[in-house]
């Protein structure tokens with residue numbers, strides 16, 4: 184009998200989350216209310232060194248509203264990676280602005296500052312890098328470029344709760360930053376997103392855009408959305424927030440075990456002073472990545488994932504003729520292993536043994 188399948192991701196939902204949801208249901212206050220306000224306050228304290236946080240119904244809504252609140256719209260260009268989930272570019276396009284794709288760095292898969300600079304035009308309004316896989320983007324070089332060219336920086340921190348650079352948390356660098364609370368992310372609220380900003384006017388516009396343009400009931404000030412988070416989702420998020428730092432530590436320990444024991448493939452690098460929170464532990468397979476993944480799944484029952492097989496600049500809605508060689512190479516060679524905090528030591532041993540065996544067979 185083959186051993187049990189090890190899933191590539193697994194949300195951890197326990198009795199505390201269930202009790203918290205039950206309490207909200209019993210209260211009758213289901214929509215956005217005091218649970219959401221408490222979640223924002225606690226998220227700010229635990230993950231943002233006190234910077235303001237605004238909860239919304241998804242990470243994608245968070246990016247969209249953040250861009251609108253920061254004044255992005257038709258005529259603007261926003262430089263984004265092509266090597267990311269499509270929500271990054273989608274949110275730019277939804278404002279009427281144009282996503283402009285830049286290449287990534289071969290070591291960290293985050294935006295390459297030289298490629299970004301080559302894409303800057305007089306229409307560039309902002310750069311929106313992604314802290315991909317939980318490794319912060321090059322905040323110093325991107326920040327310096329933004330200052331030099333007078334453009335803004337926004338952070339797609341969907342995968343990077345708690346990541347930091349020299350002790351400074353991601354989400355505190357850009358004019359705004361977005362954290363996703365989708366079930367496979369480092370913590371969840373079911374669906375949801377959290378937007379951080381240190382700018383009072385951006386925060387106010389975020390709150391207005393989230394709720395039909397209203398601060399006071401029926402005194403609508405602008406054309407807004409309904410992107411509110413419910414108290415039910417916030418209750419789950421509040422419990423998860425008390426655990427996320429412990430889970431991150433476990434992810435980092437799992438990654439350290441892989442670093443020390445995996446052989447025959449390229450393991451992830453971490454830049455000096457950077458804290459990686461391992462949303463994904465992503466190895467690189469020089470030849471026949473898809474065959475490698477198939478062997479892990481079918482011969483060893485080890486789940487794995489490719490994030491992301493098709494770069495955004497080649498997806499139907501975006502289709503550009505950009506030449507992004509590092510992106511293309513990464514899309515063809517990356518493979519993410521399970522690194523989530525539910526893995527047992529037996530799972531970790533099995534993953535290492537499977538990867539090493541498949542690597543050896545292919546070499």
Ligand SMILES: *Cc1c(COP(=O)(O)O)cnc(C)c1O
Pocket residue numbers: 241242243244267268270271313339341342363364365375376
């Ligand atoms: C998950 C994710 C998003 C979107 O978040 P949702 O909560 O799923 O809407 C955006 N960007 C990146 C990089 C993501 O991984």
